Amino acid sequence: MAAHFTVLKKDPAGARLGRLLTAHGAVETPAFMPVGTQGTVKAVLPRDLQEMGCQILLGNTYHLYLRPGAELIRELGGLHRFMNWDGPILTDSGGYQVFSLGAMRKLSEEGVRFQSHLDGSYHLLTPENVMQIQAALGSDIAMVLDECIPHDADREYVRDSTNRTIRWAERCLRTRDGADQLVFGIIQGGMYADLRERCVREMSSMPFDGFAVGGLGVGEGEELLHSIAASTVGLLPEDRPRYLMGVGRPEDILNAVRRGFDLFDCVLPTRNARNGTLFTSEGKLSIKRAEFVNDSRPLDPACGCYCCRNFSRAYLRHLYMAGEILSSVLNSLHNLYFYHRLMERCREAIRQERVDFWTQGSATLLTQLD
Amino acid sequence: MAAHFTVLKKDPAGARLGRLLTAHGAVETPAFMPVGTQGTVKAVLPRDLQEMGCQILLGNTYHLYLRPGAELIRELGGLHRFMNWDGPILTDSGGYQVFSLGAMRKLSEEGVRFQSHLDGSYHLLTPENVMQIQAALGSDIAMVLDECIPHDADREYVRDSTNRTIRWAERCLRTRDGADQLVFGIIQGGMYADLRERCVREMSSMPFDGFAVGGLGVGEGEELLHSIAASTVGLLPEDRPRYLMGVGRPEDILNAVRRGFDLFDCVLPTRNARNGTLFTSEGKLSIKRAEFVNDSRPLDPACGCYCCRNFSRAYLRHLYMAGEILSSVLNSLHNLYFYHRLMERCREAIRQERVDFWTQGSATLLTQLD
Numbered sequence: 001m002a003a004h005f006t007v008l009k010k011d012p013a014g015a016r017l018g019r020l021l022t023a024h025g026a027v028e029t030p031a032f033m034p035v036g037t038q039g040t041v042k043a044v045l046p047r048d049l050q051e052m053g054c055q056i057l058l059g060n061t062y063h064l065y066l067r068p069g070a071e072l073i074r075e076l077g078g079l080h081r082f083m084n085w086d087g088p089i090l091t092d093s094g095g096y097q098v099f100s101l102g103a104m105r106k107l108s109e110e111g112v113r114f115q116s117h118l119d120g121s122y123h124l125l126t127p128e129n130v131m132q133i134q135a136a137l138g139s140d141i142a143m144v145l146d147e148c149i150p151h152d153a154d155r156e157y158v159r160d161s162t163n164r165t166i167r168w169a170e171r172c173l174r175t176r177d178g179a180d181q182l183v184f185g186i187i188q189g190g191m192y193a194d195l196r197e198r199c200v201r202e203m204s205s206m207p208f209d210g211f212a213v214g215g216l217g218v219g220e221g222e223e224l225l226h227s228i229a230a231s232t233v234g235l236l237p238e239d240r241p242r243y244l245m246g247v248g249r250p251e252d253i254l255n256a257v258r259r260g261f262d263l264f265d266c267v268l269p270t271r272n273a274r275n276g277t278l279f280t281s282e283g284k285l286s287i288k289r290a291e292f293v294n295d296s297r298p299l300d301p302a303c304g305c306y307c308c309r310n311f312s313r314a315y316l317r318h319l320y321m322a323g324e325i326l327s328s329v330l331n332s333l334h335n336l337y338f339y340h341r342l343m344e345r346c347r348e349a350i351r352q353e354r355v356d357f358w359t360q361g362s363a364t365l366l367t368q369l370d
Numbered sequence: 371m372a373a374h375f376t377v378l379k380k381d382p383a384g385a386r387l388g389r390l391l392t393a394h395g396a397v398e399t400p401a402f403m404p405v406g407t408q409g410t411v412k413a414v415l416p417r418d419l420q421e422m423g424c425q426i427l428l429g430n431t432y433h434l435y436l437r438p439g440a441e442l443i444r445e446l447g448g449l450h451r452f453m454n455w456d457g458p459i460l461t462d463s464g465g466y467q468v469f470s471l472g473a474m475r476k477l478s479e480e481g482v483r484f485q486s487h488l489d490g491s492y493h494l495l496t497p498e499n500v501m502q503i504q505a506a507l508g509s510d511i512a513m514v515l516d517e518c519i520p521h522d523a524d525r526e527y528v529r530d531s532t533n534r535t536i537r538w539a540e541r542c543l544r545t546r547d548g549a550d551q552l553v554f555g556i557i558q559g560g561m562y563a564d565l566r567e568r569c570v571r572e573m574s575s576m577p578f579d580g581f582a583v584g585g586l587g588v589g590e591g592e593e594l595l596h597s598i599a600a601s602t603v604g605l606l607p608e609d610r611p612r613y614l615m616g617v618g619r620p621e622d623i624l625n626a627v628r629r630g631f632d633l634f635d636c637v638l639p640t641r642n643a644r645n646g647t648l649f650t651s652e653g654k655l656s657i658k659r660a661e662f663v664n665d666s667r668p669l670d671p672a673c674g675c676y677c678c679r680n681f682s683r684a685y686l687r688h689l690y691m692a693g694e695i696l697s698s699v700l701n702s703l704h705n706l707y708f709y710h711r712l713m714e715r716c717r718e719a720i721r722q723e724r725v726d727f728w729t730q731g732s733a734t735l736l737t738q739l740d
Contacts, residue, residue: 038688038689038692038694039685039688039689039692040689040694040696042694042695042696043695043696043699044696045676045696045699045700046680047676067688067691067692068663068684068688068691072663072664072684075664076664076666076682076684076685077666082682082684082685082688083685084680084681084685293438293442294442294445294446296446296447306415306417310416310454311454312446312452314438314442314446314452315409315446315452315453315454318408318409318437318438318452319408319409319410321437321438322408322409322437324408324410324412325412325413325695325698325699326410326412326413326414326415328695329413329415329695329699330415
């Protein structure tokens, strides 16, 4: 077992209950990380994150590097102090955002050159400076720079890209801070089982503190997502945390927890919240629908969040229709509460060896195990 | 003394410490009412309003009548339950908003016909239905329908308008609910001392539960504002609460408290917050200014609000520049906290007969009386 990660229990289906130790405290896994892109989980106060049982946040290196700048954040005492979050923070490498820029970035062995979406200025991310930036931010877990491959990339491209991602990972490790920051490698390999397998083999031979699986949840479809996640997870070292990057529908998370993944992040709960799409124990619900105009019930009668304890669907619909800021605030509180409760239920299911939990579907997620 | 209002103390300058009883509890005066236009104080949770010592909110009849509709709110248990605010609520009559519509409204003896700013539909507000709408909303204090006269209106217009406002006030009283709702009359009269005086005389002879002074703070200038407020307040009945409508700069509030006003409302703290203008014990501050980019100090070192206890100016500037929702949330929390503390200090100054407080200016407002 690695010193920073302990698998406390593994259920017959393969799901793991674990504890991940970081410089800012422990994370009980499986856990969901709300995304705090620009140094804030959109519309949610740190106080409220803490209150809902949030254990760890994700920060976006790309955004913070461009604005307000990593050195500035270091000067101000690091990202934790900057955003007033005392718990663990994982930062991504910025790779995903840069590769999303399309024509505005150019790849080479050295790294990836890109133009800022803010002001068009030119920048270069390399495996080395990505580690330096994350050290400046002072996150608890840093991610290596990887190339996020489109799911429909051809075999030759994926092979070359995956090899480069492996070389970049080695360069990242050579640059690592050495201090308190954990570093996770990222498995790529596109949709090709043998390339993924080779990537896992190479990555696992390096002294990473954890492993992420990247390039999924970006249009490959549910079936392929689940089959690749399932086949990859079995190849990853048992004694280190496994993070399925960016995969975030409740049903996908549930499926991946069952297979043995430990960490998750996604903008889905917060982005959906701002668009009026809310997760409930009875499925998704669009709060703008006319049927809610005079609906005095809480959003989700089975939910205990501040929003559900205090407001009606009619009120939430009104706030949304009126374009009120409080709409984003309350909806985000609710959706994140839902996600944290989901993860809590997953941990409880593993603890109690309730393997039936994994096959019940999301309909009964919130009412089970009470 | 009226049963619902007690002047507990009056200081040598004329400032009053009072207690106003409403169906939803008592309000210690002088008090500031945050504006909750569309059933929400913009960007602030009711929980946080309570925590900062907010005693009473203002709701806008015009906005709520148009969306989601007063009957709908009645069906849902009234405005208090709708927005989850258990304390007192005062509703305005909608008059101010309708008169702000300019060409989109038409005045007659019956009332004022207008087009909705939302969908262009036609509506009529009369003294009678304005009371009925406020009864449906279930506010603790209802305001009569009045005409808000431009500060540069000529004498003849002001005279006719003020007479109509008086006739409308009588019609409002005849329609009053009779139940728990207090009703306040509104003094108009433009910039003409004799017309204001006549208006006060007529209004005071009617059994209103309180009196508001309207038509100030809308461009007449500081000097005229203060002189009219001062001359009007002396004519108002001692035993009923006095509300200076829409006047909201800290220095103007301070001046009016000193003259004997008890209630205030203004969008200034919340609107300024969203625009990045923040009130501090050392004056106003625009958080977007470049000088704050790496300023690790709290917004106002003398302030004890959640925002000042937990975040730096650098962080607040970053949130503002990045267009983050949390910028509006934190700035609104701070500005409203400032206003509530200001009122608390006013009450304390009256209690302690610290008449020097009124002449110190706002610079030392927050550090005094500690």
